[in-house]
Amino acid sequence: MKLVLLGAAGSGKGTLAKKIVADFNIPQLSTGDLLREVAKSGTALGEEVKAYQQSGALVPDNVTFEVLKDRLKKSDCKNGYILDGYPRTLNQAKMLAEIADVDAVISIELDFEEIVKRLVSRRNCPNCGEIDNAEYQGYTGFCRKCQTPLFQRDDDKPEAIKARLEVYKQNITPLINFYGDKVFKVSSAGTPDETYKPVKLFLERLK
Secondary structure: OEEEEEOOOOOOHHHHHHHHHHHHOOOEEEHHHHHHHHHOOOOHHHHHHHHHHHHOOOOOHHHHHHHHHHHHOOHHHOOOEEEEOOOOOHHHHHHHHOOOOOOEEEEEEOOHHHHHHHHHOEEEOOOOOOEEEOOOOOOOOEOOOOOOEOEOOHHHOHHHHHHHHHHHHHHHHHHHHHHHHHEEEEEOOOOHHHHHHHHHHHHHHHO
């Protein structure tokens, strides 16, 4: 299965992807993670990505696309994969269509006010990348995995969140229209298990 996960930051894409990975044994591919890995690789493409990152500029679509193409050639993708947060724009979706026939698109729906509440309290581990939330039970300010002090990213502050959500709002409708009847919408207002239940049923039928 070749799947795309759509959803604003804070909507629960990463959590949902991990559940799909566990049940359907296909890799989760986040372009953010891929770009960070490539930037450390020392290859010509990696050096190009690193230059964009160090300058603070967005990595252009064509460069991101090359990184993704290389990753999709690996053996663990032969039975499918989950694209987590890619494509983000109509242009990226058209580029992806040149190399992959997507089977389904899962669009995670959540009210923007709830997203802001979730992201404002989100905390990240600088050591292992684990994410926690200051509102969750048992939160201590330290990573639950490696005990490193957690921090709040600048783009998880209210002004930055609202700007990101506006960009998402502008891009999501063209994407939904592009994928048409391949789109399966699910609310993530409940618990992660409640969100995943209809998705799992949908994917089992698709399989």
